Amino acid sequence: MDKDKLKEHLKTLTEMHGPSGHEKPIRDYLHSYWRDLVDDFDVDRLGNLIGIKRGSGPEPRKKIMLCAHMDEIAYMVKEVRDGFINLHSIWGADSRINLGKIVIVHANGRQIPGVVGAVPPHISQYKEGQDKYTPLDEQWVDVGMPAEEVEALVNVGDLVTMEAVLLELNGDRVAGKAMDDRASVASVTAALDYLQTRAHVWDVYAVASVQEEVGLRGAQTVAYHVHPHVAIAIDVTMAQQPGVSGDEYPKLGDSPVIDMGPNFHPALYDSIVEAAKRLELTAFEQVSPGRSGTDAWSIQISHEGIPTALLSIPVRNMHSTVETVSLKDVDRTGRVMGEFIAGLTADYLDTLQWKTEEKESAE
């Protein structure tokens, strides 16, 4: 996918606000952005967006589902006191990074900017150099309005999201919020883009899933709804940085990163590595020995079981407003998926066999 186009797409995606269970703005945007890339749309009852790109094979065609989640970590209003707002983490938010940040309070159909403040350092019990930080309960959002107005406008349960403009760093790197997992959503767009000029036999179900951060919930219902023959989940993984070891995690620029472990079908894994080789790319093989913590974990056990794979995009500063990715990784991940899909034959499922000793010796 064209680099500038991809960057614009990622900028729009990450600057939008769509916490778990409240993904409508992202869904609407993708519905319009994917219009030229797919043949049809579907939305399941939890709100998962499904873009369907039909294959060229005779019906009934096999289905592959690409699944990346569009929700982001965020907060809700827990309490309004004297015009200040206390927050409740919907899930996964790192409250250590909040102080001094700009947030948006979504109340009564309005988007109200606010700042996260706390007791100043001169008189705070949490001092620089100590191992303590101001906990979420002692952080208060200030929207600068008179207390009565705030009380009238803001209700318990209203959404509070981070405001972060995409920052272009040197090279092909960008930093922003919600790269987890909208960088992966962008890679699905890149895969669809790749398939505009490549024939494919299978039907492609491109899914932007909801509610991953609160427990892989959207993937559970969309896997049931679509009932694909093969699925690939795309999520972010920790990228190397000071304190994040190179023994386990890829560097920015290492994509495609393909995960191995009990969550993933080994023969499917091999096929994706093959597809990467056809593009002269070397896969970074990431070990995921248990619960992968991604949509793949839900998808794998839907219906009678679905052969599932996971591609990961390296991200620095995970769950912050400066999640940093390499655009190259996003594009490559998309191209590898596109190439894999283009290579799928009508009888691919027959080749998706478990390795047995007899077979290996027969070879």
Add this chain to the structure above:
Amino acid sequence: MKALTKKLVEAWGPPGYEHHVRAMIEEEVEGLCDEMRVDTLGNLICRVGEKTGSNKRIMIAAHMDEIGLMVSHIDRKGYLRFESLGGLFAPTLMGNRVLFENGTVGTLGFDDFWGNYSKALKNNEFYIDVSMGSDENGGNDVGDIKVGDPAVFLREFEERGSRWIAKSMDDRIGCVVAIEAMRKLKDSGKVAHEVYFVFTVQEEVGVRGATTSAFAIDPDIGIALDVTPAGDEIKTTATDTRLGKGAAVKIKDGGIVVPPEISAMMINLAEKNGIPYQREILRFGGTDAKAIHLTRSGVPSGVISVPCRYVHTVSETVDRADVEACVDLVAAIASTADLGL
């Protein structure tokens, strides 16, 4: 409503053993619904109204089970060790009494209590004493209690002004709300949807009854009726709900992020019908809605909660006015043709 509540909260029904409660509810709702059946897991499914075209199929779930204990081992001295059935918390145990299905009553004791009462206790340090003093070997007679026998807390219903206090308000009060709403619909004759009132099993051990009943019913909308820990106990910050301030409309808990259109529908109906309500977010815990909303291709779902102090103890405390508000809200949903969804 009070007599029904007293009857249901004093009934015996740990997770997986809801048959006594089910029999009582069957008797109560006979004549209040168009169709009634019990599914494989033991959920009692009652249909009111019919699917006619544009109206909705709504599943309203309240769980019949209560937290309990199960004998896991009988030691040489005749003390019963146990596992918990659902969320049983050590600080709620000492000196409490439990009831087995055969009528045997036991006392919860703690190893070397006087040497340890000030330390943090663990469930597995407690035992059940069912002795009657008739063992001649100096041990404790256990009657015909066996490993695997379940028990529940033993405690009577109490009324104190507008407060109702009992064990197993979680979630027999939800069952009461469902039954009273059915009665209200019967009286008014105004049922706008195909409403399935489901009295579910095994909520406390992982919302298991709701999982299978929701799959079978395949509803358009799901609603769980349950208690929520009230936010007005001293130093409680978990929620903002207050006893006596109305039905709690769930925004989010550990099991569900309620779709905004569902909570808005409930709030609009409450405002339109003058039903007191409060908005609820709860950091931990979940209800049957957790299972219902992830059924098949997803079911837009919400929760109506009765604020309750001292949840998962023998003194679960609710306010009668809140229970009435919940009944009114459930009836309003079932009898309003245009829910705006």
